Amino acid sequence: MKLTFLVDNNALVGSQYLAEAGLSMFIEADGQRVLFDTGYSDAFLVNARRKGVDLLRLDWIALSHGHFDHTWGLGMLLRQYCESGLRDLPRANLLAHPKAVETKRHRGIMEFGPLLSRDKLASYFDLKLTTEPTWLTDSLVGLGEIERTMDFETPATLGERLENGEFVPDDLPDDTALTYVTDTGLVVIAGCAHTGICNTVEQAKKVTGVDRVRAVLGGFHLQKAGPERLGPTADYLAALDLEGLWCCHCTDLAAKIALAAQCPVREVGSGLSLEF
Known part of the structure; x- marks a missing residue:
């Protein structure tokens, strides 16, 4: 597997890639x-061109959850489709939790979720909206709705989601992740890990039946986290004996420092490519 960060909050020193508060x-x-996710703007498209990545011919689009910093780039991707003038483009499968394509709002922001409706998405992609784990390839799986088992990763709400015509507190049931199975263990690929990065890893083990974890990467949603959350999280990840921990996007500096005290934290930025 080869994985490239098309966009992240950070751009590596000396690179020519754009960064934004998205993934x-x-x-x-x-x-x-x-x-996997499309960021907030067209920055991922600009970086893809600079990286030599063709996004017009995709087999899958997978969404980690329905927030704007992971989904608004979908509109930019559709614009690129339309402006390409090509009529033989394949219809990619779009994998997401059903609630990832619903309206969300937060702190007065009129739309905190995706800008494109389910019907609009269905006119361009083959929608695979499910709460169940889904295998994209023989080795790459979408984890479905993540079970919350860790007592230190308590459920928290962020904004509201539209459900049955009414707004309700959003505890992000749509948060999910991908996992790649190698001969020597799992590579867990998170978007934001609103359900908790440790819960996410446990879900990956459960879905795949593999206990060994080689690497964990992506957003860990550790912003202004207290010691009661950071301590157990660092202990759990350290016990995995990882080859690398590529935490980015919604993981703040204090969290990275705390994790780096026990784990092999690696630098991440737009344009970084990894192979497993």
Whole structure:
């Protein structure tokens, strides 16, 4: 598997890639081309061109959850489709939790979720909206709705989601992740890990039946986290004996420092490519 961070909050020193408060990755695995999240703007498209990545011919688009910093780039991708003038473009599968494509709002922001409706998405992509784990390739799986088992990763709400015509507190049931199975263990690929990065890893083990974890990467949603959350999280991840921990996007500096005290934290930025 080859994974490229198309956009992240950070741009590596000396690189020519754009950064923004969003996340998008491009994954090549088992002959399949997968776009995981699309960031906030067209920055992931600009970086893809600079990286030589063709996003017009995708097999899968997978969404980690329905927030704007992971989904608004979808509109930019559709614009690129339309402006390409090509009529033989394949219809990619779009994998997401059903609640990831619903309206959300937060702190007065009129739309905190995706800008494109379910019907609009269905006119361009084959929708695979499910709460169940879904295999994209023989080795790459979407984890479905993540079970929350860790007592230190307590459920928290962020804004509201529209449900049955009414807004309700959003505890992000749509948060999910991908996992790649290698001969020597799992590579867990998170978007924001609103359900908790440790819960996410446990879900990956449960879905795949593999206990060994090689690497964990993506957003960990550790912002202004207290010691009661950071301590157990660092202990759990350290016990995995990882090859690398590529935490980014919604993981703040204090969290990275705390994790780096026990774990092999690696630097992440737009344009970074990894192979497993």
